[in-house]
Amino acid sequence: MSEEEKSLREKILDTSRHFLFTEGYSSLSMRKIAKEVGASATSIYLYFENKDHLIHTLIEESVEELSVAIEESASQKLSTIDKFEAIIRGYVSFAMANPEKYQVIYMVLSSEMGRYPKEKFRKVRRGYALLESVIKQGISEGLMELEEPKIATYSIWAQLHGVISVVQSQRLDSRIDKNKFIEESIEHIVQGFLVRITTS
Amino acid sequence: MSEEEKSLREKILDTSRHFLFTEGYSSLSMRKIAKEVGASATSIYLYFENKDHLIHTLIEESVEELSVAIEESASQKLSTIDKFEAIIRGYVSFAMANPEKYQVIYMVLSSEMGRYPKEKFRKVRRGYALLESVIKQGISEGLMELEEPKIATYSIWAQLHGVISVVQSQRLDSRIDKNKFIEESIEHIVQGFLVRITTS
Amino acid sequence: MSEEEKSLREKILDTSRHFLFTEGYSSLSMRKIAKEVGASATSIYLYFENKDHLIHTLIEESVEELSVAIEESASQKLSTIDKFEAIIRGYVSFAMANPEKYQVIYMVLSSEMGRYPKEKFRKVRRGYALLESVIKQGISEGLMELEEPKIATYSIWAQLHGVISVVQSQRLDSRIDKNKFIEESIEHIVQGFLVRITTS
Amino acid sequence: MSEEEKSLREKILDTSRHFLFTEGYSSLSMRKIAKEVGASATSIYLYFENKDHLIHTLIEESVEELSVAIEESASQKLSTIDKFEAIIRGYVSFAMANPEKYQVIYMVLSSEMGRYPKEKFRKVRRGYALLESVIKQGISEGLMELEEPKIATYSIWAQLHGVISVVQSQRLDSRIDKNKFIEESIEHIVQGFLVRITTS
DNA sequence: AATGAATGAGTCTTCATTCAT
DNA sequence: AATGAATGAAGACTCATTCAT
Numbered sequence: 001m002s003e004e005e006k007s008l009r010e011k012i013l014d015t016s017r018h019f020l021f022t023e024g025y026s027s028l029s030m031r032k033i034a035k036e037v038g039a040s041a042t043s044i045y046l047y048f049e050n051k052d053h054l055i056h057t058l059i060e061e062s063v064e065e066l067s068v069a070i071e072e073s074a075s076q077k078l079s080t081i082d083k084f085e086a087i088i089r090g091y092v093s094f095a096m097a098n099p100e101k102y103q104v105i106y107m108v109l110s111s112e113m114g115r116y117p118k119e120k121f122r123k124v125r126r127g128y129a130l131l132e133s134v135i136k137q138g139i140s141e142g143l144m145e146l147e148e149p150k151i152a153t154y155s156i157w158a159q160l161h162g163v164i165s166v167v168q169s170q171r172l173d174s175r176i177d178k179n180k181f182i183e184e185s186i187e188h189i190v191q192g193f194l195v196r197i198t199t200s
Numbered sequence: 201m202s203e204e205e206k207s208l209r210e211k212i213l214d215t216s217r218h219f220l221f222t223e224g225y226s227s228l229s230m231r232k233i234a235k236e237v238g239a240s241a242t243s244i245y246l247y248f249e250n251k252d253h254l255i256h257t258l259i260e261e262s263v264e265e266l267s268v269a270i271e272e273s274a275s276q277k278l279s280t281i282d283k284f285e286a287i288i289r290g291y292v293s294f295a296m297a298n299p300e301k302y303q304v305i306y307m308v309l310s311s312e313m314g315r316y317p318k319e320k321f322r323k324v325r326r327g328y329a330l331l332e333s334v335i336k337q338g339i340s341e342g343l344m345e346l347e348e349p350k351i352a353t354y355s356i357w358a359q360l361h362g363v364i365s366v367v368q369s370q371r372l373d374s375r376i377d378k379n380k381f382i383e384e385s386i387e388h389i390v391q392g393f394l395v396r397i398t399t400s
Numbered sequence: 401m402s403e404e405e406k407s408l409r410e411k412i413l414d415t416s417r418h419f420l421f422t423e424g425y426s427s428l429s430m431r432k433i434a435k436e437v438g439a440s441a442t443s444i445y446l447y448f449e450n451k452d453h454l455i456h457t458l459i460e461e462s463v464e465e466l467s468v469a470i471e472e473s474a475s476q477k478l479s480t481i482d483k484f485e486a487i488i489r490g491y492v493s494f495a496m497a498n499p500e501k502y503q504v505i506y507m508v509l510s511s512e513m514g515r516y517p518k519e520k521f522r523k524v525r526r527g528y529a530l531l532e533s534v535i536k537q538g539i540s541e542g543l544m545e546l547e548e549p550k551i552a553t554y555s556i557w558a559q560l561h562g563v564i565s566v567v568q569s570q571r572l573d574s575r576i577d578k579n580k581f582i583e584e585s586i587e588h589i590v591q592g593f594l595v596r597i598t599t600s
Numbered sequence: 601m602s603e604e605e606k607s608l609r610e611k612i613l614d615t616s617r618h619f620l621f622t623e624g625y626s627s628l629s630m631r632k633i634a635k636e637v638g639a640s641a642t643s644i645y646l647y648f649e650n651k652d653h654l655i656h657t658l659i660e661e662s663v664e665e666l667s668v669a670i671e672e673s674a675s676q677k678l679s680t681i682d683k684f685e686a687i688i689r690g691y692v693s694f695a696m697a698n699p700e701k702y703q704v705i706y707m708v709l710s711s712e713m714g715r716y717p718k719e720k721f722r723k724v725r726r727g728y729a730l731l732e733s734v735i736k737q738g739i740s741e742g743l744m745e746l747e748e749p750k751i752a753t754y755s756i757w758a759q760l761h762g763v764i765s766v767v768q769s770q771r772l773d774s775r776i777d778k779n780k781f782i783e784e785s786i787e788h789i790v791q792g793f794l795v796r797i798t799t800s
Numbered sequence: 801a802a803t804g805a806a807t808g809a810g811t812c813t814t815c816a817t818t819c820a821t
Numbered sequence: 822a823a824t825g826a827a828t829g830a831a832g833a834c835t836c837a838t839t840c841a842t
Contacts (some may be wrong), residue, residue: 629812629814629815629816630815630816630817631815632814639808641816641817642817642818642819645816645818650816650817651816672801721812
């Protein structure tokens with residue numbers, strides 16, 4: 001019973017996420033989802049109050065998974081510098097391994113769907129908070145020289161997002177190797193924040 | 201007469217761009233546009249063959265303006281390092297001064313609207329090409345130490361886009377000052393690509 | 401329940417057929433049909449994929465009914481000459497008893513709607529084939545003297561159609577009695593194909 | 601001046617007739633016509649009050665031409681039997697030589713466009729009247745044995761129309777040669793009306 | 801737990817026609 | 822003689838959602 005139930009719910013979420021990824025918000029339709037999962041359109045309403053709730057659930061789950069991924073990645077490291085990199089790489093790895101889930105987080109939040117309840121954003125903050133604390137630690141250890149750790153946190157996030165989204169939206173020049181592009185971008189971003197005495 | 205004429209076409213473009221910015225592609229409708237400009241929906245078809253053409257025009261114009269902005273910004277500088285920074289700042293300045301036009305370029309190109317004619321993308325490349333050439337010059341002058349200028353070009357672009365889009369989509373923490381955020385981000389991005397012999 | 405259900409589909413078909421007959425293909429509209437049957441335009445799409453499918457269903461059903469009518473009419477006769485006449489009269493009787501269904505078959509097939517799937521025409525051939533076989537039999541029995549039975553078959557069909565369509569499209573002189581006109585026309589057509597040794 | 605004028609008017613008529621023939625009444629549009637003739641849609645209204653008037657003109661002209669063709673054809677013959685056949689062949693020849701003009705007469709008159717002013721039909725009668733008078737003559741000469749010449753007239757007309765329309769609407773089996781089909785049909789139709797003592 | 805029937809509002813687009821020039 | 826601008830009405834079709842079962 002609850003098995004079957006969960007199964008359909010899951011199928012609906014997966015299908016919705018996939019459509020969102022491949023065809024965009026504007027052509028996401030309850031009927032298409034229903035058809036794809038092999039149920040009636042009405043059935044979707046048994047699990048989700050309406051289209052917005054369905055999408056909100058999608059976002060929520062993705063955000064949660066991303067947060068967990070980052071936390072796990074960081075928890076395996078000991079030194080501050082390793083944690084710093086682990087968070088960054090954890091973020092990118094999640095995005096590349098789960099493009100559909102990653103995209104859902106950003107795609108839908110923009111202008112298309114402003115009604116996403118603000119309180120639910122708390123969860124998103126978990127990741128930011130973790131990175132910020134590591135950066136603060138890094139400053140105190142002299143690894144970085146930053147006046148505003150909060151700004152640095154958001155800036156790193158933003159730059160990473162830019163890099164990932166360029167790759168995932170296929171705007172990257174076809175002659176460029178994706179992995180190399182990502183690897184080099186990460187290095188540049190990290191370098192941009194580290195104190196550069198190392199070379200001396 | 202010719203004043204009035206140009207005016208409606210322009211009004212349609214402005215209104216469309218604005219709706220695209222505030223409400224997204226999915227809720228952009230010919231009827232809404234018409235209502236907003238105070239004309240009948242039919243009238244739009246006097247100036248644009250259909251919805252796609254209208255949007256393509258929007259994109260084309262924005263891309264063109266952005267390209268021009270970057271080129272002008274760079275042309276006023278002499279040294280390579282100044283040109284490098286001028287391109288970056290020209291890009292960001294355009295984006296911040298014309299958020300709607302900037303967003304149009306990226307928003308609509310994603311999955312929602314894949315049918316944008318590939319040939320028209322040539323124009324977009326103009327900016328990339330300029331930055332790439334400056335980077336190559338920078339390498340030859342020993343300012344940067346990069347193996348793949350093309351990757352660097354795209355990486356910078358991507359990072360800048362990430363920073364701008366975070367600000368424009370209002371995902372930035374409300375306690376952070378936008379201008380400061382942008383300024384610091386630019387500095388970090390630039391630093392990430394320059395040779396750091398300075399400190400030695 | 402299942403009564404009501406079948407009813408709406410049927411009502412849609414009947415109404416469509418009637419509109420097609422009275423106002424022609426060009427002014428047949430989903431909205432009008434919906435209004436007439438007392439349902440929303442959307443509801444039509446519950447029973448028919450689109451306008452074309454609706455019309456195709458109409459054609460298919462009419463063709464089928466006509467075929468059956470002809471076959472039944474012929475099957476009740478024994479001699480070749482009787483079968484020959486029975487087919488002709490069966491055709492005409494069906495057309496006169498079901499003018500709307502008859503017209504649907506021809507009206508819509510013309511240039512207005514070329515996209516009727518070719519394979520579905522097989523059914524139409526059933527009637528032709530039957531008449532052709534009877535004519536061949538008639539030739540072998542010396543009743544008719546024809547070199548090309550296939551041409552004769554189509555010619556009879558065409559002439560009958562001309563006669564019926566003149567009547568049904570109300571192009572007949574108002575002073576002429578319809579039934580008499582049809583009766584005499586049939587006789588002339590039949591005479592045109594029989595060997596005229598009788599009088600000798 | 602009147603040269604140019606007539607030229608555009610003529611072009612409009614020709615184009616309309618052609619569209620009517622190739623695409624049917626439902627997709628005949630003032631704008632398409634205008635585009636095709638290289639004028640503005642508005643210009644059509646300089647020559648024709650509205651769409652209906654345009655089509656009526658089309659019909660009127662075709663009817664007139666057909667009438668003339670039949671009359672000419674008949675006037676060259678002396679004997680009644682020759683006149684009889686000449687009318688029939690004149691009708692068919694006109695139809696086959698001017699399919700677009702022929703189709704206009706029948707296509708549009710049916711249900712699609714019932715509003716064609718009844719009085720204008722007088723002209724159509726000219727052809728009927730001629731055939732009827734020849735048939736009456738034929739009866740008095742003992743060539744035909746018919747009680748109702750008016751019915752015979754209409755019946756011949758109807759049969760011929762059936763034959764022609766089957767050919768022109770491409771409903772004829774592709775294995776049948778058109779000319780042979782028409783020739784044989786005419787012969788059968790004629791035979792159906794002649795007294796058959798001749799063979800004895 | 802699941803669905804078939806139904807719909808009002810909305811989508812883009814086309815049409816014949818008018819009006820001022 | 823000719824036209825560009827404009828529009829109200831209508832076209833087919835899609836959508837999210839509700840309701841009774």
